[in-house]
Amino acid sequence: MRNAMIDVDVLIVGSGPVGATCARLLVDDGQLNVLMVDAGPLLTQRAGQHVRNLAEQPRLEAQVAAQGPTAFRYSVPSMPERANAAVSGDYRLEHLVRPGTHLPNGERWGDLPAAACSTNVGGMGAHWTCACPPPAEGEAISFIPAAQMQAALAKARELLQVTAAAYPDTPVSQRLRERLGSAFADVTTATRAVQRMPLACSSDNTQRRWSGSDTILGTLAEPSGRPERFEIRHDTACLQLRVKHDRIVGADLLDRASGTRYQVDAKTVIVAADALRTPQLLWASGIRPEALGRYLNDQPQVVHAVRLDADECGISQSGADPTVGVYWVPYDRQHHPFHGQVMQMEACPVALADEAQADVEHIVAMGWFCCKQDIRAQDRVHFSETEKDFLGLPAMTLDYSLTDRDLEQVGKARDLLQRAGKALGTPLGEAPLMLPPGSSLHYQGTTRMGEADDGTSVCDDHGQVWRFHNLYVAGNGVIPTPTACNPTLTSVALAVRTCERILQERRP
Helix, strand or coil, X not given: CCCCCCEEEEEEECCCHHHHHHHHHHHHCCCCCEXXXXXXXXXXXXXXXXXXXXXXXXXXXXXXXXXXXXXXXXCCCEHHHHHHHHHHCCCCHHHHCCCCCECXXXXXXXXXXXXXXXXXXXXXXXXXXXXXXXXXXXXXXXXXXXXXXXXXXXXXXHHHCEECCCCCCXXXXXXXXXXXXXXXXXXXXXXXXXXXXXXXXXXXXXXXXXXXXXXXXXXXXXXXXXXXXXXXXXXXXXXXXEEECCEXXXXXXXXXXXXXXXXXXXXXXXXXXXXXXXXXXXXHCCCCCCCCCCCCECCCEEEEEEEECXXXXXXXXXXXXXXXXXXXXXXXXXXXXXXXXXXXXXXXXXXXXXXXXXXXXXXXXXXXXXCCCCCCCCCXXXXXXXXXXXXXXXXXXXXXXXXXXXXXXXXXXXXXXXXXXXXXXXEEEEEEEECCCCCCXXXXXXXXXXXXXXXXXXXXXXXXXXXXXXXXXXXXXXXXXXCCCCCHHHHHHHHHHHHHHHHHHHCC
């Protein structure tokens, strides 16, 4: 079946949550032939599963397989290791990369040293924390009508199976919210109060199943559930889009297993490869608008951990009710331009310094995502004319820095984390730590949308690339605004709008 589809209605490059959204909605329409390709392997028979749903050994194997050119096992870096490396600039691979990801620069540390990708069916959707806070006023895209965006966000929540009830609402969790709510009463409102984090997860209160791309694909994730007009092709790199005037007529694909390079014709192309590799593919294809790869936006991330005070948090001495869950201190543009997360260690992607000896049931990790104050064209991805990466695409380097205003925000986040720590118990470590730039994995802006083709954007508000009739970009890279919220929910919502445009254009 590998080369069965060579003339398709829609080619989707990338199989993460956004690519999966496009596939699901376009196939469900019932008329289009859709091919989705991914340069990485199929980690599980069910396409795009989250690795946290797997048993330990299959999970470790899946993470290694997703690491592209660094296919070996490494441990989760601890908070102090990552933070100390950020301060000293003395990086090692294990200081920066989480299992399941790899560095696009290899081990050439740049200004965004922890920037990482995943190369597997399901993309980063196989590894993410599943946090889905909605964008608030100040984060929303001003030129998209609010009612349209709310409808798209509702569809995104449905596709991702977002719930605030992934963890049981126990007496301990209620007490934690009360403590946090009291500590942050001056920066939260009744409509944006401290609350349980919306998570992409299904749960029966005893077991959680974390949403990956397979959740969005539904029956399409299973080989037996796919109609003949839909195919997922793994280990297949898209090396170049074929351009004819103002249209894309197809793409050059590489079957990595056999080394065979071949062409696919396509009437519409959606590139949803991630915020670094989507502009990489456009650049390799000679599609190089002025804003391509520019306006790179990362969210500075500050972390801390605290041992809960048993008396203040209502924890019984018998150790009952150990589950804490994941909590959210929402963004407020004027008073709290951050997204705060308080999570039990099981849900935290960064380890403690000595987690093996820690009573992790009564320790929570806290992370505050900062809103970058200055989004600048000079923060960007560069692509080489001569060097290639492990897939044969132009090698990339990242040029990025935090401004004085950004660092001021980081300082405010540290103060807020200390406030949260004091409200809950005894902080571990002397002070909150800023992780190496790129640690958020929330890169945005490199294919940003805009209101007009004025050189400051790559696409319109539906993801259609300026001056092309049938080329669309999707994913975190299209988000043009400063944000602090986890961007997946927003990106899936924007992909819903992209599909609406494509289906509208395809219908008589």
